[in-house]
Amino acid sequence: MNKKTIGFAAVPVLITLFASLFASSHPDALERVAINFGFDEKAKETSSLFTDYAFPFVSGGFLSAFLAGIAGLILLYILYQAAGFAVKCFVK
C-alpha cells in the first residue's frame, strides 16, 4: 500500500470502524451542560440526509453509523478534489 492509500483510506476508515463500534453514545460536554441547566429543550430538531450519523434505509447501529461515516469521508474527498481542481485552473 502506498502512502496515499494509507492516508486517504486505511487510517480514516479504521478510525470510522472503531468509532462505529465503540464510540460513546452519551451526550457531549455541551449537551451535558444544556441538560444540567435545562435548556436542551431549546435545540431545534433539524434533519438532514444522514441525521445523527445514521445511513438512510439501513437500520442497526453499527452498519448504519459506519456507512454514514464513510459517506462523510467521501463527501470531504470530493469537496477537496473539486477545490484542488478549481485552484489548479486559477493558478495556471
Next chain:
Amino acid sequence: MHIPDGFLNNGLAGGLLAGALGMLAFSFSKVLSALTVFSGKLTGNSGNVSFSGSFPGLSSDAGKYFAKLAIIAIWVFASQTFNITVASATSVHLIGGVFAAVLAGPFAGFLIISSVLIVQSAFFADGGFLALGANIFNMAFIGSFLSYYVYKAVLKKNYYIAVAAACFFSVLTAALFCLFELGISGSVSFAQAFKDMMSLHFLFAVVETAITLFLLKLFKLLEI
C-alpha cells in the same frame, strides 16, 4: 461542542455567520496567493521565505497541496465521529483544530476545520445551519487559527509542551466563548454554568492533547 439551532438568538448567530464567511474568504485568498507566489508564477521566488512559515507543506503543485489538505480534513472528520466517555454519562470527541493548524498552518487549518463543520452541518444535522457561524468562530477560528499562534510561541521551548498548550488554549477558550454566546442569547446564566462548562472542558482538553499528539505522530510516521 457543536451548537445546535435554537440555543443562540438570531442576531448573534447571523452576525457570527457573516464574520465566518468573511474569514473563510480571507483565508482562502491567503492560501491562493501563497500557492500562486510559491509556484513562482507571479513574483518569482522571492516570496517563498515569508510564506513557508505560515503554510507548512506548501507545494508548487496545487492539486498535490489540496490532496494533502484533504487527508488532514478526512482524518479530522473521522476522529470527530469517535466519542469518548470522560465523566459520568458525558462524552467528548476531538475538535482537531490544533492537529490541522500544526500540519497546515493557521489559514489552511481554519479552512479545514470549517469544511468539516460545513459538511457536518449540511449532511449530518450535527450543529445547526444558523449556528454554523458560531461553530466556525469557536472551533475553527479560536480552535485552529488562534491556537496556531500559541503553538508557534511555545514551540521554541518544546514541541510536546507547545502542542499541549495549544490544545488547552483551543478547547478552553472555545468553551469560554461558546458559553459567552449562550449567555448573551439568554439560554443560560454565564456565572451559573461557568464551573460545569469549564470543568468538563478541562477533561476535554486532556483528551484533545492525547489524541492530537497521537495523530500527529502517526501522520509523521506515515510521511504523508
